[in-house]
Amino acid sequence: MNLTVEDMVDFARGAAFLGAGGGGDPYCGRLFAQQMMREYGVPKVVDADDVPDAAACFIVAMLGAPTVTIEKLMDGKDADLVIDTMEQVTGRKVEYILPAEVGGINSTLPIAIAARRGLPVIDADGMGRAFPEIHMVTYHVYGVPISPVVIANDHMESVVVRSASSKSAEDISRAVAMRMGLSVMISAYPMTGADVKRTAVRNTLSLAHGIGRAIAQGRHGDGPVDSLLDYLRTSAYYNKCAVIFDGKIVDLLRETTHGFSIGRVVLEALDGGGRRMDVRFQNEHLIARDETGLRAIVPDLICMVDRETAEPITTEGLKYGQRLKIIGVSAPPSLRTSEALACFGPQAFGLAETFEPIEKLLAL
């Protein structure tokens, strides 16, 4: 697959959808990727199967609260510093750029940096969506060590963290990120092609592009939400999906605290029946409940889109009175194993509910 400069509009829209409310507004990230692609050329997007087993694959991602991230523009020098430092500390030259998450800014950023460095980017990621913490990746779940973690900011400051514990490395790195301005570049889990093949969620860049294109095409045809659902049903991972609510926002609480955007949003149905849905988030939406009980829960995706255009809405874009459809989507199978649920299932976010697949909750 190749992504052109023009494809990035659809791609960023699809990535925003897969962000499940988090991952940051992809608008700035899309502009940055397009600028890098125009300046340095379009990067090759390669299938994980085509990456040699011994190849050095480096992640590059932004870490921070989306509410801060959208206020900072990118210029790529901090990403260069992260990659150069990772090369120094691992003693390996980077051969492939690997996305950490396909949701939000961190899906467009690896494409931008691959363009900038003249490297291929792998059509895969570690989440198949977005998650708020560094260790919430399939790379971690399936045994790739997190260290060294490299962090840099646009003041050309860098930090290298080494710990045997993913959770501890995450804690230290987030403390560093908060001190460095809560919007920093990061690389972690340096790995080989063999590691990628064993642990990554495959083809997610292609899927993000397909999702964004389906929404755009639906706007000229049968309606964007239907077009989106039709596309998801044909996909390898996201094929169990449904609109779980159609309503407007009647209550919204959102705080930037402890390095996260944390809050809840309540919607009321537009059909006048007074039904309500309550959704809680920590950067990403975690749990959706209505009067009948649980409707969708992490790691399955809870995505909010404009009810007319199906434009994905991130948590920092939520507003009182907004009219939205909430779409529940099945997570990729490697996110639903017991090891995976221990890392980013409901209990990892302090929820009391246990994971139930959306197809079971909704009898799809």
Add this chain to the structure above:
Amino acid sequence: MNLTVEDMVDFARGAAFLGAGGGGDPYCGRLFAQQMMREYGVPKVVDADDVPDAAACFIVAMLGAPTVTIEKLMDGKDADLVIDTMEQVTGRKVEYILPAEVGGINSTLPIAIAARRGLPVIDADGMGRAFPEIHMVTYHVYGVPISPVVIANDHMESVVVRSASSKSAEDISRAVAMRMGLSVMISAYPMTGADVKRTAVRNTLSLAHGIGRAIAQGRHGDGPVDSLLDYLRTSAYYNKCAVIFDGKIVDLLRETTHGFSIGRVVLEALDGGGRRMDVRFQNEHLIARDETGLRAIVPDLICMVDRETAEPITTEGLKYGQRLKIIGVSAPPSLRTSEALACFGPQAFGLAETFEPIEKLLAL
């Protein structure tokens, strides 16, 4: 000069005095140094003049709040990790261990680690006392870059911070230290012998030993406080000194917050006249005032000792009802320059008062 295992008792007492209330209780640090000296042999203590200009000199120090530091024992593996990591990132093999501060634990630690590594330790430091922040050293004041900063803890976690800004490196490192348990090993300001000769406060290990010995000798003679003052008056830096208060503690406020021990202590004179002295501290004592006004102010040393034995009392050892003498001591000249005062003078601690040398305040 050489320090024997037995000398460490006097040395640690002198270092506690020069800590000016901070630097941590030297008791554990002294035991650790003695253990290392017994196990690996006594290290050479060399004059800065005898260090070759090109020699690689590495600092090793503990960073943390004394209230936490005294609750954690040392085993040296974290210091090894700090030094090994500093060697990796600088590409130089350490040749000399250099103390960061002569006050408290960070005076005995370099001796312990020099013994452990079979290296000489330089008879000098970057403060001639203790200070609460990493950049508050003459190394920084006189132009040695702080980066890379290496931090490690006893879980064998390490962090390397690089920044062009000393203040920013300090802020990031303290955030890391807080996350890593508020008692970590650190190395920074890697420098050459020429840098040491240009920037260090010389002969301070010898002076700490002399101070501790003078107190001990006074206990069998004319009285330890007089013996201490007599010795200080013969020293190169600390020769302006006086007992500025003799009283008991009637009020004490002490908090561990923002990574520091912060507070104030009020003493009332023992002569029944009701005179009071108010001393404020941030790890170290910063300012001493009585009814007549300012009596001593940072960077001059404000040291509290038991009024009978002259045993130095650190801020975490202060207790209601304790009977103390407060001794004001002139700081080394290189701590009193305008560049130095900008770094660790009264304004650096948020005080409104400007620096006045103790010899002027007390008309010595």
